[in-house]
Amino acid sequence: MRNLWLDVGNTRLKYWITQDQQIVEHMAELHLQSPADLLLGLIHHLKAQELDCIGISSVLDPTNNKRMQNTLSLLGIPITFAKVHQEFAGLRCGYQDPTQLGVDRWLQMLAVEHNTACVVGCGTALTIDLIENRKHLGGYILPNLYLQRDALIQNTKGIQIPDAAFLELTPGTNTLDCVHHGILLGLVSVIEKILQQTPQPLILTGGDAPLFAQHLRDYQPIVEPDLLLKGLKRYTFTL
Template sequence: MANLTPITAEKLVSGQDKYLLLDVGNTRAKYAVCSNRTLSKIHVVDDKTDLQQLLSDKKKVLLSAVRREPVIDQINALAANMGIDVQEVKTEPKTFDLRCGYEIYPKLGVDRWLSVLALHQQGIDTYAVIDIGTACTCDFVQGNQHLGGWIAPGYDLMRSSLVSNTHQVTADTDYPDSLLIGETTESCVNHGCLAYVQGMLLTAEQKLKSLSDDYRIFIDGGSQALLKSIENKNVQLSPNLVFKGLMRYIT
């Protein structure tokens, strides 16, 4: 894995006001606070989260949602009562000079859109963003054009699908640190799923090489650690890209 300069929140935002950033993903909702050009630690929204306290000193809420959750309506209602503006970011045909590659642009998940937007202002012409979560997604960008991408099952979804849809195949809950040849059914499943995830990375690199000699691949998502053992100067772990994309909307 390349030891590149981290893409940090501190480079993205200025100002002293506090902003609440909310990311409602496929499996959970998360939030962070941005203040003084700094992104706080990421927290999970759960039953113990005091939403009113969370909103109490915020100038604005920036929201990204790939599914509708009760927390969205709760945030909107509380913010309205407190006089706090809520902006739900949506995928657009063009944002910050980046053009969306989907003809039917609302069909592109806003999480994918925010991830490529987070990196678009970093001065990198040709790149891909791979997000490894419930699904594995890959999006390609060259210049000011989002080219499109891929969607496939994530590691856990692939593993559970094997167990549910095949006979005499069992699995455990281990996550391999590196790719080996399995010697039990369970290890064969684990390493086979890892090989599949790594295959998306390797194939994405082939596509990028056909576009440019100078490219980067950025890895994000809850299961991004599955690719931490990859030794490639063009590949970089880059967590929290959705939040960094939301930060671009702070003016």
């Protein structure tokens, strides 16, 4: 089977095309608040792929989701939008109202093989979700490295901070290093504090997962770059 998988965030659209269990094509692009228009520009390419089905993870509103569905219906194949359930495939949601939990976080947890785990999404936000015996205990959401840096720049006059790698946790000896090392130390410390309170396997996913893994080696982190894709597949084929 050849399938299309979409991860639609607030600003970025990612897609994977898989052939059986292999990823044969992958793209990530800003959708500028109009993912349906972006998909429309890809329709001819997608038609040529002779796809069998489409699975979608979208955090957008119903209007945008409907527009995407209308565009993708031009392919004439089944379309599945993932949603959060109170219980699904043995995983129980920790929110009283499941609709308030981001579907991306839900799918990441759904993909985890461990019955108990700490799942950290290192994307636009840093999300931390705790699972115990396949029950979601709840979690935390924090601004990521770059959101924190941008907030500091906007509120600190006279400090010009260019892009730089978040690599070290040592005390900075200039403003640039102080900012980057301090933000990274704060986020790493949050994850460590949670793991000390509730020791469990640490799963890292998202673009900055390898960076955080470097500073959390003592917890033997497992880096899963395509965790959401795995969860989306599991959701679609379990329905």
